[in-house]
Amino acid sequence: MEEMVRLEHITKKFGNNIIIPDFNITIYDGEFITLLGPSGCGKTTLLRMIAGLETPTSGKIFLADQDVTSLAPYKRDVNMVFQNYALFPHMNVEDNIRFGLTMKKVPKEEQETRINQVLYLTQLETFRTRSPLQMSGGQQQRVAIARALVNNPKVLLLDEPLGALDYKLRKKMQLELKNLQRGLGLTFIYVTHDQEEALTMSDRVVVMHNGVLEQDASPDVIYHAPKSKFVASFIGENNFFDLDGNKALAIRPQKIQLCKEEDETSAGNNKVKYGTIVDVVFCGTIDKIYVRMDNSNDTVVAYQYLNDTIPWKCDTRVGVWWEKKDEVIVEK
Amino acid sequence: MKKGKLLVLPGMMWLAIFFALPMLIVVAVSFATRNSYGQVIFNFTLANYQRFFESLYLRIFITTIFTAIFTTVITFLMGYPLAYTIAFLPKKWQQPCLIMVMIPFWINFLIRSYAWVIILRSQGIINTFLMKAGLIVKPLALLYNDYAVMLGMIYALVPFMVLPIYVSIEQLDKRLLEAASDLGAPPMTAFRKITFPLTVPGIAAGSILVFISSLGMFVVPDIMGGAKSALIGNIIQNQFLAARDWPFGSALSIVLGVLALILIMLYYKVLEGQKGGTNNEKELA
Numbered sequence: 001m002e003e004m005v006r007l008e009h010i011t012k013k014f015g016n017n018i019i020i021p022d023f024n025i026t027i028y029d030g031e032f033i034t035l036l037g038p039s040g041c042g043k044t045t046l047l048r049m050i051a052g053l054e055t056p057t058s059g060k061i062f063l064a065d066q067d068v069t070s071l072a073p074y075k076r077d078v079n080m081v082f083q084n085y086a087l088f089p090h091m092n093v094e095d096n097i098r099f100g101l102t103m104k105k106v107p108k109e110e111q112e113t114r115i116n117q118v119l120y121l122t123q124l125e126t127f128r129t130r131s132p133l134q135m136s137g138g139q140q141q142r143v144a145i146a147r148a149l150v151n152n153p154k155v156l157l158l159d160e161p162l163g164a165l166d167y168k169l170r171k172k173m174q175l176e177l178k179n180l181q182r183g184l185g186l187t188f189i190y191v192t193h194d195q196e197e198a199l200t201m202s203d204r205v206v207v208m209h210n211g212v213l214e215q216d217a218s219p220d221v222i223y224h225a226p227k228s229k230f231v232a233s234f235i236g237e238n239n240f241f242d243l244d245g246n247k248a249l250a251i252r253p254q255k256i257q258l259c260k261e262e263d264e265t266s267a268g269n270n271k272v273k274y275g276t277i278v279d280v281v282f283c284g285t286i287d288k289i290y291v292r293m294d295n296s297n298d299t300v301v302a303y304q305y306l307n308d309t310i311p312w313k314c315d316t317r318v319g320v321w322w323e324k325k326d327e328v329i330v331e332k
Numbered sequence: 333m334k335k336g337k338l339l340v341l342p343g344m345m346w347l348a349i350f351f352a353l354p355m356l357i358v359v360a361v362s363f364a365t366r367n368s369y370g371q372v373i374f375n376f377t378l379a380n381y382q383r384f385f386e387s388l389y390l391r392i393f394i395t396t397i398f399t400a401i402f403t404t405v406i407t408f409l410m411g412y413p414l415a416y417t418i419a420f421l422p423k424k425w426q427q428p429c430l431i432m433v434m435i436p437f438w439i440n441f442l443i444r445s446y447a448w449v450i451i452l453r454s455q456g457i458i459n460t461f462l463m464k465a466g467l468i469v470k471p472l473a474l475l476y477n478d479y480a481v482m483l484g485m486i487y488a489l490v491p492f493m494v495l496p497i498y499v500s501i502e503q504l505d506k507r508l509l510e511a512a513s514d515l516g517a518p519p520m521t522a523f524r525k526i527t528f529p530l531t532v533p534g535i536a537a538g539s540i541l542v543f544i545s546s547l548g549m550f551v552v553p554d555i556m557g558g559a560k561s562a563l564i565g566n567i568i569q570n571q572f573l574a575a576r577d578w579p580f581g582s583a584l585s586i587v588l589g590v591l592a593l594i595l596i597m598l599y600y601k602v603l604e605g606q607k608g609g610t611n612n613e614k615e616l617a
Contacts, residue, residue, distance in 0.1 A: 053510050073513040086511035090529050099525075103516030151515065 001028040003065065004155055004187045005050060010059035012045055012211075019045055020211035023059070027155075027189060032181050034190045036198040037208035038234070043191045046208075047157050050189065051080045064154055074103070079148035080157040084164060085140045087132040093119075093143050094128045100151040118146040121180065138169045145177075155187045162197065174201055195235045199223060207231045226250065228331045239300045240330075248332050255326035256302035258289060260310070261317040272319040275300065280312055287312070291320055362582035370576030380583035389567065389584075396564040399478075400546040403485045404493075407542050408535065410486070411493030415534075416527075418494075419501035430498065433491050441488065445555045448484055449475060452556075476558040484552035489545055493538040500534025501527070536602045544592045564588065 005027040012020040020042045027033050035043035048054040050061060052073030061069045068076055079100070088096050097118060101111045119125045122142040132140055141161060148156055161177075162170045178201050181188045192198055198205050199219040207214040207222065207230075215227045226232035229240060232250040239256060241249040259266045261274060278299065279290040286303040289312050293300055300320055304312065312318070362381070364374045383389065418429045436444060451457045454471035462468045474480065504527060512522035550565030557563075564584060571581030 051514055053514070072518075073510070074516045074518055078514075080511070080514045082507055082511055084507065086505065086507040088508060088511070088526060099512070099517070100515035103521065147515070 001030070003027075004029045004031070004063070005189070006060075006062040006065075007046070007050075008060040008062070010046070010049065010056045010061070012042070012049070012054070013057045018211065020056075023211070023213060025206065025213065025216065027187065029187055030185050031204060032178070032188045032190065032202050033204045033206065034192060034198040034202040035206050035208055036192060036195060036234075037214075039193055041208040042211035043193075043208050044159055047080070047159055047189060047191045050155070051078055051157050052076045053080075077153055078155045078157055079151050079153035080159065081144045081148050081161045083159045083161065085132075085144040085161075087140055087143055087147070089131070089133055092129050092131055093124060093135075093146075096132065096143055097147045097150050100147065104151065114150050114152075118150045121149065122146040137165050138173065141165065141173060145180075149180075149184075149186075153186075155189060156181075158188060158190045160192050161190075163192075163194075170197075177201065199235070207234065209234075225328060226330055232328065232330045237301060241298075242332075243329070246332050247329050250328045250330050251322050251326055253288070253301045254286075254303045255322050256300060257321050257323075258291070258302055258304065258310075258312065259319040259321065261319055264319050264321075267319065267321040270321045270323060272321045274317065274319055277312055277314050277316045277318055280314060289318075291318055293320070358582045358585055361579050362586050364579045364582075366577055366579055370578070372578050380580045381587075383580060384583060384587060389564075392562060392567055393564050393587075396547060399482065399485070399563060400543050402482060403489060403546040404539050404543045406482075406486050407490050407493040408539060411490055411538060412497055412535070414490075415494045415497035416501055419498050419504075426502075430495075433494050437491065441551060442555075444488070445484060445551055448480075448487070448556055452480060452483075475556060478557070480556040480558075481553045481563075484556045485546050485549055488549075488552060489542045492541040492545060496537035496541065497531060497534040500531040500537075504530055533603050536599045540595055540599050543595065547588055547592065 003026055005025075007023055007025050010020060010023040011018070023042075023046065035046060037043050045054055049056050050063075052068070052071060052075075056069065059069075060067055063077065088099065091099070094115060097115050098111060101114065106114070116125075119128065122145055124139070124142055124146060127135065127139065127143075132143055135143070141164075144161065158177075162173050165173060174197060177188075190198075190201065199222070202219055204216065205219050205222045206216045209230050215222060215231045217225075222231065222235055226235060226238075229248055229250070232238045232240070237253050239251045239253060241251070243249055257266065259272070264272050273293060275291040275293040277289055278292045279288075281288040281290070286305055289302045289304055291300045291302065292298075302320070360374070361372055363376050363378070364372050365377055365379065366372055384393070414433075418426055418433075421429060449456070452474040453459070454473075454475075456474070458474060459468075459471040463471065508526050508530070509522050512526050513519075517525065548565045548568075549563060550569045553563045553566055554569075568581050568584045568588075571577045571584065575581075
């Protein structure tokens with residue numbers, strides 16, 4: 001795999017605030033990589049630094065092995081899809097898309113071919129002369145993507161591009177984006193705080209927290225083998241049981257089994273802990289059962305599928321157990 | 333709902349009594365004549381409007397329009413960079429700068445005009461300084477000419493240009509400039525293709541304010557202008573106060589008013605064009 005973007009010892013301070021203490025990463029050609037983290041973790045700042053819209057306080061940025069650290073954004077071969085699209089309101093769809101081509105002085109004929117291509121890709125052919133002000137969020141989103149893609153950038157940067165869309169449309173656009181990326185073989189750097197989005201779309205997920213890289217791995221590894229308590233709790237729901245020293249045990253709610261206090265045969269040889277159900281939440285495909293554990297103030301959450309045999313009720317005493325293989329040990 | 337409508341009543345009455353009614357009176361008077369004592373006599377005539385087309389008044393009217401255009405252009409050339417600079421200052425500096433632009437409004441306009449007289453007259457600050465410095469032997473004729481009038485008008489009206497333009501630049505989504513830069517536009521091109529077209533409504537608003545204000549301006553030419561630099565505002569003032577020819581003064585006022593109205597309608601056209609973008613289809617998906 002060829003290297004596409006490399007960040008070397010990137011630091012960023014705003015005034016006296018250190019946003020990013022020391023960040024290193026290499027991103028390869030054709031990867032769909034997601035920077036995932038809560039708001040304020042520095043993920044957008046990193047993306048903007050790659051675009052050139054922000055300058056690192058120190059460190060170096062390489063784009064296809066060329067040092068672009070001090071290169072102005074308009075000289076960089078990357079394009080960005082902005083969070084609120086940032087479409088030019090005084091231009092129609094076609095002129096928005098043409099903007100980058102005109103700037104790069106692409107010959108008129110080639111402009112037409114490329115515009116037609118991206119309009120086809122984003123299913124916007126019928127919107128050519130429409131003003132972005134007269135389009136829905138999902139359509140504007142597609143214009144923003146078309147406007148970036150038409151430039152054939154080495155890397156496409158996406159800053160929470162689906163954040164403003166409703167749930168259904170977001171799901172649909174996730175698939176469309178992923179297919180687009182696969183079809184074109186482009187490098188996508190995607191920023192989101194939505195862990196589900198990160199897991200479904202990415203080849204690689206970089207979890208960030210307070211400007212620090214917490215874990216950099218495939219979605220599967222991030223979910224099943226989180227390194228730290230932060231990653232384990234940020235990605236999906238999790239239950240933690242403190243261990244000696246600097247470690248904790250993490251068990252996913254769907255791996256937690258419940259049994260009646262008086263009948264723990266289902267648990268087999270596994271150790272059973274006891275508690276009282278404090279809440280039962282209906283979530284559609286699952287019920288979430290919250291159990292307050294004896295001898296501690298910890299609440300454990302367990303997922304029960306609808307066809308599970310026992311209809312759990314509040315204030316019932318239960319046994320809680322899990323299989324040894326479902327235990328994940330994380331750093332606190 | 334009914335109570336809500338009643339709330340509008342005092343305001344409507346105010347407008348009816350103090351705006352609509354006087355306006356109608358002016359219109360009526362403009363078609364009237366006067367007797368030798370200056371009394372208005374209501375017998376319908378178009379003579380006042382015909383008089384407007386006499387070469388003397390027509391010339392003054394054209395001079396007034398050119399002065400207004402010139403004032404508008406200069407205040408724009410001065411005001412846009414100023415508004416732009418203020419709008420891109422850090423937030424905490426913007427307010428103080430805007431207040432500095434507005435401070436002159438707190439002082440009576442007449443006094444401010446006389447201040448210019450003190451600065452520009454033969455024994456004024458500039459001439460005294462230049463003579464003491466030995467750069468000139470005779471005082472320069474800085475006051476009582478057309479240039480002084482222009483200077484006074486530009487000075488008075490720059491804030492009217494700065495404020496609307498500032499608002500339109502301040503409201504501009506700065507991410508559009510980032511997007512332009514991201515798409516390969518150097519700063520000057522981004523300004524030309526994004527910032528400028530999107531601030532046209534502010535420019536139009538400022539221009540209208542300045543242009544209309546300078547059309548009716550009479551204090552500045554009165555105080556800073558020479559004997560020959562009368563503008564249409566001075567003529568109107570004269571008709572009402574000195575010549576006691578209210579009908580003719582009213583007719584001139586109506587002509588000015590209609591011109592202003594046409595300009596404001598043009599302004600709304602500009603605004604509408606902005607909103608529609610370059611598209612032809614108006615229907616939504």
